[in-house]
Amino acid sequence: MPPPAAALTWFSIATIAVAAAAVASSTVEGIGVNWGTQMSHPMLPTTVVRMLKANGISQVKLFDADAWTVGALAGTGIEVMLAIPNDQLARMSSSYDNAKKWVKENVTRYDHDGGVNIKYVAVGNEPFLKSYNGSFLNTTFPALKNVQKALDEAGVGNRIKTTVPLNADVYSSPDNDPVPSAGNFRSDIRELMVQIVRFLHDHNAPFVVNIYPFLSLYQNRGFPVDFAFFDGGGPTIDDKEAHYTNVFDANYDTLAWSLKKAGVPNMPIIVGEVGWPTDGDKNANVIYAKRFYDGFFRKMAKKEGTPLRPGKIDVYLFGLIDEDMKSVLPGDFERHWGLFTYDGKPKFPMDLSGQGHDKYLVGATGVEYLPAQWCVFNRDAKDLSSLDGDMEFACSSGDCTALVPGSSCNGLDKSGKISYAFNMYFQMQDQDVRACDFGGLAKITTKNASQNGCLFPVQILSAGVKTSAAGAAAAAAAIGMTLLLLL
Ligand SMILES: *[C@@H]1O[C@H](CO)[C@@H](O)[C@H](O)[C@H]1NC(C)=O
Ligand SMILES: *[C@@H]1O[C@H](CO)[C@@H](O)[C@H](O)[C@H]1NC(C)=O
Ligand SMILES: *[C@@H]1O[C@H](CO)[C@@H](O)[C@H](O)[C@H]1NC(C)=O
Ligand SMILES: *[C@@H]1O[C@H](CO)[C@@H](O)[C@H](O)[C@H]1NC(C)=O
Numbered sequence: 359m360p361p362p363a364a365a366l367t368w369f370s371i372a373t374i375a376v377a378a379a380a381v382a383s384s385t386v387e388g389i390g391v392n393w394g395t396q397m398s399h400p401m402l403p404t405t406v407v408r409m410l411k412a413n414g415i416s417q418v419k420l421f422d423a424d425a426w427t428v429g430a431l432a433g434t435g436i437e438v439m440l441a442i443p444n445d446q447l448a449r450m451s452s453s454y455d456n457a458k459k460w461v462k463e464n465v466t467r468y469d470h471d472g473g474v475n476i477k478y479v480a481v482g483n484e485p486f487l488k489s490y491n492g493s494f495l496n497t498t499f500p501a502l503k504n505v506q507k508a509l510d511e512a513g514v515g516n517r518i519k520t521t522v523p524l525n526a527d528v529y530s531s532p533d534n535d536p537v538p539s540a541g542n543f544r545s546d547i548r549e550l551m552v553q554i555v556r557f558l559h560d561h562n563a564p565f566v567v568n569i570y571p572f573l574s575l576y577q578n579r580g581f582p583v584d585f586a587f588f589d590g591g592g593p594t595i596d597d598k599e600a601h602y603t604n605v606f607d608a609n610y611d612t613l614a615w616s617l618k619k620a621g622v623p624n625m626p627i628i629v630g631e632v633g634w635p636t637d638g639d640k641n642a643n644v645i646y647a648k649r650f651y652d653g654f655f656r657k658m659a660k661k662e663g664t665p666l667r668p669g670k671i672d673v674y675l676f677g678l679i680d681e682d683m684k685s686v687l688p689g690d691f692e693r694h695w696g697l698f699t700y701d702g703k704p705k706f707p708m709d710l711s712g713q714g715h716d717k718y719l720v721g722a723t724g725v726e727y728l729p730a731q732w733c734v735f736n737r738d739a740k741d742l743s744s745l746d747g748d749m750e751f752a753c754s755s756g757d758c759t760a761l762v763p764g765s766s767c768n769g770l771d772k773s774g775k776i777s778y779a780f781n782m783y784f785q786m787q788d789q790d791v792r793a794c795d796f797g798g799l800a801k802i803t804t805k806n807a808s809q810n811g812c813l814f815p816v817q818i819l820s821a822g823v824k825t826s827a828a829g830a831a832a833a834a835a836a837i838g839m840t841l842l843l844l845l
Contacts (some may be wrong), residue, residue, distance in 0.1 A: 386710040389658065390417025390437070390674040391697070392631055395427065396681040398786050399820035401702055403430035405722050406678070409702060410436060412720035413710065419630065419674045421483060423464035433472045439674075440464060441480035441523075442505065444494055450481070451500035454507065461508040469514055476518050480630075481505050484525040484568065486547055495547065498522060499554055506561055519563035522554065523630040526569050526609055529616040537597035538666070541612030542619055552620045559622040567613055568631035568676070571605045571650070575641055576689060583641075588653025600665035606632070606654075607664040614666045627667070631676035633697075636705055638690035640764030648706045652714065659712025682757040682786075690759035701725050701818050726819040732807040733784030733794035734777040741797075748796045749779045756782030760812065767812035777807055778814060785817035 393406065407430045410418060419439040420427060431438055442450060442460065450457045461479075468474035481502045485494035502520055509515040528551060531540040543551040555565060571586040584592025585605050595602040602608040610627065617625050632654070634647040663669045680696035698704055702722025709715040752758070758779050760767040767778055780800045787793035794800045807814040 385414040385416040388417075388670055388672050389415065389655075389710055390419060390439075390672075391415055392419045392421075392674050392677040393427070393679075394421055394677050394681050394684070395424070396683040397679065397700060398682050399700065399817050401679070401722055401725060401818065402821040403427045405702065405724060405821075407431060407434060407436070409698070409720065409722045410434075410678075415710075417477075417674065418678075419480070423460075425464075428464070428468065428474055432468065432474050435475055437475050437477045439478040439480055440476060441483060442501070444482050444485050444490075447482050447485065447494050447497040447501045450504055451497040454504045457501070457504035457508040458511070461505065461512055465509065465518060466512050466514065469518075478564075478566075479505055479509065479518060479520050480523050480566065481520050482522055484523060486528050486544075487525050488527055492546075495550065499550060499557070502554065502557065506557075506563075515561070519561060521558060521563050521566045521628075523566040523568060526567055526613070528567075529613055531612055537595060538600070538602070538608050538611035539597050539615050541615040543616050551616075555617060555620050555622050555625060559625050564626040564628045564672075565613070565617065566628045566630040567610075569606055569609050569629055570632065571609075572634050572641065572691075574605050574609075576639060576691070587646075587649050588657055589649070597665075602665065604653075610664045610671075611666040614664070627671075629671060629673040632673055633676040633695055635691035635694040636696075637694040637766050638686075638692070638759040638762060638764075642691040642694060642764075643766075644706045648708070651708055655708075655710060655712035656714065657712070686759060690762045690765065693757055693759050698722070700815065701727070728785070728789050728817050728819060730806070730816055731789065731802055731804050732777075732814050732816070733780045733789075733800050734803050734807050735773045735780060736799055736801040737773065739799045742799070744797055745776065745799060748799060749776055752779040752783035752796075756784075756786045758782060769810055770812055774809060774812070778812065781807060781814050785815060788817065788820070 391410070403426055411434065416435070417437045417439075418431070419441075421441050422443055423440045428438070428440065450460065465476055465479065468476060482494060482498050485498045502522060506515065506520040509518050509520065527544070528547060529541055529543045531537060542548065558565060575581045575583065575586045582592045584590070585603075588604050588606070590603050592603070595608055600611070602611075610629070613627060617623060617627075634650040635642040636644050636647045658671065658673070661670045663671055675697060677695045677697070679698045679702065680694055680700045682693050682700060684692045686692050696705070697708065697719060698721065702725055704719040704721050707716045707718050709717060710719075753761075756779060759765065761770070761775055761778060762768060767775070770778060780794065780796060784790075784794045784800075784802075791802065794802050
């Protein structure tokens with residue numbers, strides 16, 4: 359379903375955005391978002407920040423400390439979790455000096471009036487994920503200690519805390535006793551986890567965990583669908599006095615029990631990522647995503663918490679915007695987690711306040727698009743022998759995840775699918791005419807190529823391109839200047 363803004367004129371969009379901004383200026387408590395930036399055409403950080411504010415979102419989690427992004431958050435009061443990516447953990451663990459420099463360049467520099475409201479530094483991202491084969495087991499804890507020490511020495515350690523966002527695969531219950539109270543940290547990393555949680559506890563830092571009911575459903579085809587959502591009607595789990603009606607609560611309490619067993623029963627838990635994707639799998643669609651979020655926000659508004667931890671839960675939704683460059687190793691849905699599409703349009707009605715109002719979030723304003731043109735299969739082409747290879751090539755750098763079975767464009771016929779792939783490649787290449795040739799198999803059209811509920815996107819003017827264009831202009835000006843001086 360296209361957001362209603364699609365049919366409106368520029369003027370009415372602007373008016374609605376202002377009106378909605380006025381309404382939403384009160385912030386939604388306890389709900390933050392993950393702002394990932396693995397996209398080919400990112401929006402301007404200032405555009406994204408405006409969108410956050412218009413929706414009353416006052417907490418944001420980043421995956422690095424990119425100065426352009428972080429700088430856009432200055433003066434907004436928005437609470438920020440910065441991050442040190444996994445590939446930097448070895449550097450941070452091997453030398454305290456590196457951690458000190460990181461803190462100086464990425465934290466203390468912004469720590470002033472009108473600066474950035476940094477609250478947490480995430481050291482690594484899910485570093486103990488089973489699929490990483492232990493690559494970060496030796497470096498994560500030493501890196502954590504070095505960064506916390508650097509924050510302490512810089513005099514901000516009482517306000518800015520380190521933590522390690524972990525995937526829910528660091529703990530589990532045994533197969534023969536699958537209840538939360540039987541939960542504990544994974545046996546291969548248990549000793550390390552106990553050391554880490556005690557360290558976090560000693561520094562008043564929270565445990566950050568990513569919980570994905572969608573993945574429970576995706577990874578286990580026998581998983582009862584209703585148990586992934588919050589409206590009951592499915593199976594339940596009885597565990598001592600506790601009664602579980604959804605996998606989110608059961609998962610969260612498995613962690614709570616694991617923390618108890620590690621000797622830190624009251625350690626605060628923050629859900630670092632939670633959400634539902636809208637494309638790229640049979641269970642990834644707008645209907646399920648809306649069902650998940652509606653139930654989730656209702657639960658959040660009631661502050662009911664979980665059986666073991668009643669009360670408010672702090673969460674960061676995953677994610678803010680679709681990311682067309684994310685690795686699809688976990689699945690084709692990876693590029694479709696956004697609350698917003700690549701160009702900042704809300705995908706479906708969503709009420710963060712949990713009051714169940716049937717309204718859309720406020721979309722991005724002032725986004726500039728490339729020209730309204732598409733690259734499609736040329737039906738007049740004679741020699742089709744290279745077609746399969748060309749399509750594979752187009753999909754290897756363009757994003758074809760909407761074509762897989764169960765996805766929004768899987769219903770296209772063969773030539774529709776070829777057109778889709780060619781267009782995604784063409785848009786990815788900023789509509790370079792050379793990217794719409796494929797030996798005569800492709801042609802450019804100004805007729806909207808979208809069909810049967812499958813959107814053929816027109817890319818936006820990339821913020822990255824914009825700055826490099828500005829940079830090129832500046833460089834050209836500088837060269838002109840040099841020439842003048844030489845003459
Ligand atoms: C600060 O963070 C940026 C972005 O994540 C990173 O590239 C840079 O190396 C960091 N600075 C230091 C001194 O480590
Ligand atoms: C982990 O091991 C598996 C199986 O040996 C391998 O396929 C995969 O590439 C490895 N992953 C990493 C991150 O090293
Ligand atoms: C971690 O340290 C252990 C013990 O020193 C060593 O055997 C292992 O190879 C190291 N792992 C990595 C990924 O460096
Ligand atoms: C093309 O058509 C689709 C489906 O009707 C629509 O959502 C989209 O906004 C159109 N694109 C442009 C650039 O007009």
